[in-house]
Amino acid sequence: MEFDAELLKEFLNESWDNIEKMDNDFVELEKNSEDPEIITRIFRVIHTMKGCSGLLGFGKLEKISHYSEDILSQVREGSRKVDPPTITKLLEAADALKEILYQVEETSGEGDGDYSQLIEELRQIAASSDGSAAKAPPPATVQSSPPAETKTPADVGEANWQVTIRIDENEKMPTIRGLVVVERLAELGTVIEAIPDVRKDEELATNESLVVFLKSEMTAAEIETKAMLSSVVSVELEQLAEGQADEPSEPEESGEVESARAEHSESPAQSASAKSKVLTERVESSIRVDIDLIDKLMNLVGELVLSRNQIAQFANTFDNNLFTSATHRLNLVTTELQEGIMKTRMQPIANVFNRYPRMIRDLATDFGKQVDLRIEGKETELDRTLIEAIKDPMVHIIRNSMDHGIETPEKRIEAGKNPVGSMEIRAFHEGGQVNIVIRDDGAGINIPKVKALAIKKDLISQQHADSMSDRDAANLVFMAGFSTAEKVTAVSGRGVGMDVVRNNIEGIGGSIDLQSEMGKGTTITVKIPLTLAIIPALMVDNAGHTFAIPQVNLTELVCLEGNEIQKRIEMVRNVEVFRLRGELLPIVRLADVLDLPKRPNSEIDFLYIVVLSSGKGQIGLVVDQVFDTEEIVVKPLSKHLKHLAAYAGASILGDGSVALILDVQGIVESAGIEFDLDLEEARNAEANALDNLAKxxxxxxxxxxxxxxxxxxxxxxxxxxxxxxxxxxxxxxxxxxxxxxxxxxxxxxxxxxxxxxxxxxxxxxxxxxxxxxxxxxxxxxxxxxxxxxxxxxxxxxxxxxxxxxxxxxxxxxxxxxxxxxxxxxxxxxxxxxxxKNSNTPQGTGRRVLVVDDSPFYRTMIVSYLHSAGFEAVEAAHGEEALQKMERIAVDLVLTDLEMPVMDGFELLENLNEQEVYKDIPTVVLTTVDQDSTRERARQLGVDSYLIKVDREELIHTVDRALKERVKS
Amino acid sequence: MMETSAANLRSAEERRSTDDRRSTDGTGPGGLERRQTEDRRGSVADRRSQNNLHLATFYANGEFFGIRVERVQEIILAQERTPVPKSDRIIRGLVNLRGQIVTAIDLRRVLGLPDLDDDQDHVNLILNFADGVDSLQVDEIGDVMEVSEQKIEPPPPSMTGIDKRFVEGVCKLDGKLLLILDVDRLTGRVD
The missing domain is CATH 2.40.50.180 (CheA-289, Domain 4)
Incomplete structure (x- = not known):
């Protein structure tokens, strides 16, 4: 079995903690068998362990805890009395659990210990309805057989050693070799325990360490020499503290009995006691803190931040150096404290990501698909509650991708792809947010089919569908009531659609976007805030009211002055729109949304448009005034106001006043903006004119x-x-x-x-x-x-x-x-x-031909490429590009579409026709975002189609295109 | 922020706590039995004060009102309110109560009374609920009164001008009528 180390560590930490507490509880229970609280506590521990071990596939742990739980449950319900035989059996079970946990810790497996007898006994007790343990075989508590290998009884000169032996992985018979080592060590003293117990024919696997607990009066060097045989790679010695191995946990036990027991590993519960003694003294390097306490601290820090803001504001009006410097210190300490507390809540996203390799492999097996998974940015940290919140949506996205995205190997070969699909999950911080990108190279979304289905389900109109861009159409899958699965499968079709995924992500202040190219794959980008408690927000004013807009929704700010307002705000079928770099942005006036007094355009000198994006689209929110950004503490609204969709909460500002936090999604909804029909229509009508502009x-x-x-x-x-x-x-x-x-x-x-x-x-x-x-x-x-x-x-x-x-x-x-x-x-x-930054791919001298008629773009792109270590060759049009390629070998062609002399399409056709160039990857970089041109580029075998020039995106795309060609 | 009637309240608090220690489960007449709280359970009975209610009293539009004193956390003077556009009329805004954001409800508007002429002069009763606190805006604050439950009657059918749903009982005093309000209804926690 293979587990993720992090998960296993967590399980072990938790289990040891619980078991240690449970030991005490058992002792208490013996004294006071009537206390229901103790029983409940023990019950809970066992119950948790049953659940976790079942999840991790530890069958023995699960069985033992399962039957123990049954017994405890009967005790709890009062149908069983707590009598000594029952407690003894439960203790035995607890010891067995410890022993197996120890094995798990050492070897990540349950070991070969045979607990079937114990399990059977527990089962019988649990099944016996008369509520006593009488029918169960007498517990094997006393071991009377004499120690076989005991040389001398424990005396003052002896020390306890833990000897860890590693045997060469090329050794053909590691178990035999291990046995020899144990036998040799036995000559030096008493072997209390060997793990795995090679003397009892337990197998020592290749690469597994043999651990021997030895009681001996020899020195470390002598022991080491004795153990150092041929094929033994290393011997590690650790002297255990006084009492760790020879002081019995129960007072009536003697060291002698204990060593005797070690010989009877058929009674595992008891040999475990030797080990548990070692384990109870493990040194803790971390502590567990109640999450409620951290939440409380977080709240208090939030209050402190507010007070700090108030004092800082006061300090500005107060000319006193001492006070100013004290404020400065307060400021620093508060900021650090805030960060510190936030950090305690931060967990690496690995906690979620680490489940995926296994999950994806299982899914791949289920679907008969092959997938190569790449995970990046596991160390990215975010708030614990957010980690919890993204778990389910992420699983859903991945399942969808495995189910509908990645094709079967046969289909992939048919499509000329590598039979092994690839999935990439990448997490990284950007602008105070965490981005998670899930990318697959599967079939992508079948846009016409999605449109047809959406029409069939009455989600959109035929007219709307026709005018819809591919990107918008792909995002239809997030609409409620939409499911692209042709047949409902057990895996992704469980009545939960992608709309739930989007709602969940947006519920935590995040956003989700989907980009897909048919036949090429799908990329889903999830953006979530780092934390929910304290967020950066833009403060705005409307009709004398101050509002906070969460930064996460903010795209940009536009200010129109004087006659520009009339000129640039247009009416399209009764909806105000603003043309923002060729895109039509519906205008929403906050005054309208909130029924506040509105000023006519003619009276406004400056029109402030806050461009906001929500999952449902982009809007331009008109406000009277824009102030600064502030870190605000989000407080929920009381029940009287919760129903108001326009607000996400409230916050106290630096001056002590209260400001409402706007809920962008709610505003988009309450403004009744339809991101379809009218606007789409208008958008298309303008498309050509805009293309010309862009050119x-x-x-x-x-x-x-x-x-x-x-x-x-x-x-x-x-x-x-x-x-x-x-x-x-x-x-x-x-x-x-x-x-x-x-x-x-x-x-x-x-x-x-x-x-x-x-x-x-x-x-x-x-x-x-x-x-x-x-x-x-x-x-x-x-x-x-x-x-x-x-x-x-x-x-x-x-x-x-x-x-x-x-x-x-x-x-x-x-x-x-x-x-x-x-x-x-x-x-x-x-x-x-x-x-320092290794996240961005390094070009390492690969040569890219940049074809663009605009010297400006060309220069900028070349500088991007240079900065990432690529070499670049420039050409102003297709013909020049071809000429250059005759002389200079290039690894990738990055081309514009609209160019004089020979345009991008012609260049691509030329490249396709010539045998020598056919395998060079091509990336189109253009301002033309039209389905027809996209489609044409796709037919010409373009690897990627990029719209805007963003350095990171460009470099990643170029890098990916290069890598994929190498792979296939 | 100044707290008025703090002395009143404190003494009420003290009296109430002694009362708590002595009183039994208040099984009084007419819908007033909802007084048992956790700490009262199992306490020793004292016949003499068993049926007495402590009321925080106040005025709105000239009417005299009372609320069980244990529901009142504190009393604060008029605060700067942040209005909430689009909210219900009865909600006057949000108030910053030492870092806690509290919704201010206008008693006059809840009861259908005309607005106060000079709104700045109002007083807020901070009311305690299991799910948080609300602020109830009234005209003026009165004393804490001890009223025998025997003297409390259901609202007369002839009562007009005030929505009877919010009145859990009336008490005839010398020359005036004290209306005891049901804060759970007032704040929309019970319909």
């Missing part, structure tokens, strides 16, 4: 200044957040400037140190920082001033090679503007951050 190399860029004059830009897509920090908050850690940011350390980079710019002017006030996420870490770039966000059509010219950290420049607003290569800058400033 024009339009870029959203962030303009800012470094130094006094210079204007710099970066693509907005790279920016994670814009922040302002108090200069006093900047700390210097090992020569590097950092600030505390969202419970983490944010390293700050001074771009002027790496660029040739005029000196930064002496700055006062707040520090402007652009926050990037770089390989799952945040990095802040200090700038002089944030200037603007603009959509530009940059006439971009590439930088000369010499300028590190700069991609190139363009004229924006009549000014020469340098485009920064953020990743290169970060690499220059924080080389350790780059090298």
């Amino acid at each position: 024009d190399d339009q870029q959203d860029i962030l303009l800012f200044s470094i130094g006094s004059q210079d204007q710099y830009a970066i693509p907005l897509g790279l920016v994670n957040r814009l922040e302002e920090f108090d200069r006093s908050k900047v700390e210097v850690v090992s020569g590097r400037e950092v600030v505390q940011y969202r419970g983490d350390i944010l390293p700050l980079v001074h771009p002027e140190h790496f660029l040739s710019v005029s000196e930064m002017p002496e700055q006062k006030g707040l520090l402007s920082v652009i926050v990037f996420s770089f390989e799952e870490k945040f990095v802040g770039l200090i700038v002089n001033e944030i200037l603007d966000i603009q959509q530009v059509r940059a006439d971009f010219s590439q930088a000369s090679v010499s300028e590190g950290g700069v991609l190139g420049n363009a004229i924006v607003n009549g000014k020469t503007t340098e485009f920064l290569d953020v990743y290169q800058l970060i690499e220059m400033a924080l080389p350790s951050l780059v090298r």
Whole structure:
């Protein structure tokens, strides 16, 4: 049997704890057999052990605890008296449990001990209805046979040794070799116990250690020499403390009797007592803490955070250095305390993940499928309650994937795939959330079939289905009342659909997204918050009310000014929409949702749109004012308010006032937004026009200044957040400037140190920082001033090679503007951050041909690839690409679709036609998100189809495409 | 935050606790038998105070009301309330009670009485329930009174202006009528 080590450890820890307590309880029970509490306590321990051992497949443990439980249950119900024979038998059972647990701890197996007699006796007692143990054979308590191998009775000079012997794995007869060792050790003193007991013909498996408990007056060296035979790889000696092996647990026992018992292992319960003595003195390195206590501490820390916020606010109005510094200390200590407490609740996700290899193998066997499972990020930690909460949804997702996703080997071969399917489960932290990605290379979701089924089940209309994008259609599986299984199987069809999975995930403030490509596989991304108790939230105001919006739902903020409001908010069939980078975003006014007084657009100078995403779609929530983000403690609402879907709870703010926390999902629902029909229709009608726009190399860029004059830009897509920090908050850690940011350390980079710019002017006030996420870490770039966000059509010219950290420049607003290569800058400033991170694949010199007509995109992509260790070759169109490929061997082609001279499709066709290029993996990187183009790319055998340029996604995709080709 | 009638309450508290120690399971007349709490079980009987109720009294719209004192945790002055848009009319908002978020219920609105002219002058009774606390907003606070259960009668059918569902009994005092309110009904815990 094979178990996961972590799970086993947990089981053993728990069992030892319980058993140790139970021993005491048994003693109590003998004294006071009427106390129902003691019986209940023992009953509970045995019951737990029965459950766990059954789960882990430990048959002997399960049987023994099962019948013991029966007996105890009768005692508890009062149908059986607690008489000495019963207790003796139960004690024997407890000893047997200990002995087996010991075996489990040592060998991960139950060992070869034969407990059938004990089990039978227990069964008989349990079955005897007269409530006495009289019918059971007399318990084998007294062993009178003389010790066979005892040389000398215990005397003062003797010590107890635990000798662990490892025998060469090439040894053909390890059991015989072990026996010889034991016999030799017996010459030195008394062998109390050998595990496995080779003298009793128990097998010593290859790679298994032989453990001998020896009582001897010899020195360690002498024992070691004696045991060191040929084929013995190592001998480990551990002297056991006085009394560990020779002080009997029951006072009437003597050392002599004990050694005698060791010879009678057919009475396992008793030989176990020798071992249990060793075990009871195990040193504890961890303690168990009641989860209620931790919850209480967590609540108190929450209160402390609130008080801290209040004091901090007060300190700002109070000009006293002593007070300020005391506040600062309070701040630090509170933050650390908060983190510390949170950590106590944190568990590695391995606790859930570790079950999967076994589960997936079992499922694979059931379905007759073959799967190669890859798990990454097991060490990712999150809150215990969340770990519990994702268990079931995860199992469901995996089962679904195994059932409907991965095909049978025959089908896979037919489809030209590796007969062994692959499944990848990856967990990682990102922006204060935990992401879990479950990816399989199975059949993917049959979009037309999903649509047809959804129509049949009246979930969507035919018209809607026609206009639906593939991605949206794939996500239909999350709709209530939907199940894609053609036939309901025992595994995934148990009346629980993916809608329940989504509800569960969203119930804990998470989100789930599904991407699928028919024939290629499915990727499910689950995002969940790190903890539920304290969350970052954006504070907004509407009609004088302050509300908190959980950060987890927040995508971005848009502010429209003056006449832009009229221009950019359009009406599509009575629904207000806003065009956000080509996507139509339904506008919801918080005032409407909450029946608050509304101001007409004409009276508004600035229109704040908070772009929110929920499982059901994206909305733009219009609020009057946007404030800062704050860490807030979530408090539930009383029963009077629970029915209001718009609120997720309430929180107390720094000034002591109460703010309501908005429930984004609830708002989407209560606003009655239908993410179909109208909008979809409109979206499609606009699609062509938008494609044309996209082709024009339009870029959203962030303009800012470094130094006094210079204007710099970066693509907005790279920016994670814009922040302002108090200069006093900047700390210097090992020569590097950092600030505390969202419970983490944010390293700050001074771009002027790496660029040739005029000196930064002496700055006062707040520090402007652009926050990037770089390989799952945040990095802040200090700038002089944030200037603007603009959509530009940059006439971009590439930088000369010499300028590190700069991609190139363009004229924006009549000014020469340098485009920064953020990743290169970060690499220059924080080389350790780059090298330390092993999560991102390393290109290790593989060569990628980047084909794109926009020099800007091309340069950016090349810089991404370089930063991950890939080599890159550039080409402006298909023809140039083909020319380059004649001269330079490349490992992968990454191409745009819309290009002059020869477009992407033509290039792909060309590559397919030529024998030499046919096996080179291809990735399409485009702004065109249309089903027709996707389909065409798919027919051309494209490995991946990417829409937006995100560094991590790009690198992972390229890496995956390369790896898969190598595998197949 | 100032606590009014703290002395009153404290003395009521003391009296109540001595009462608790002496009183039996209160099996009084007319629907008032719901007084047994855990600590009262098995205590020794004392005939003399057995049928006395301790009531925290207060005013709203000129009417005189009482609530069993053991349901009142404390009394606080008007607090800054955070209104909850879209909530029921009777809910005036959320109040921060030393870090605990408490829902403020307006007694006048529950009983269908007109709103208080100057809302700032109200007083809050913090009521204790098994599932948390609520704040009941009243006009003005009165004394803690000891009333003999014999003097409590069911609400007269002629009573108007106030929803009888919320009145568990009336007690005639010198010149005025004390209406004893059922807090479980008031706060929607019992229909």
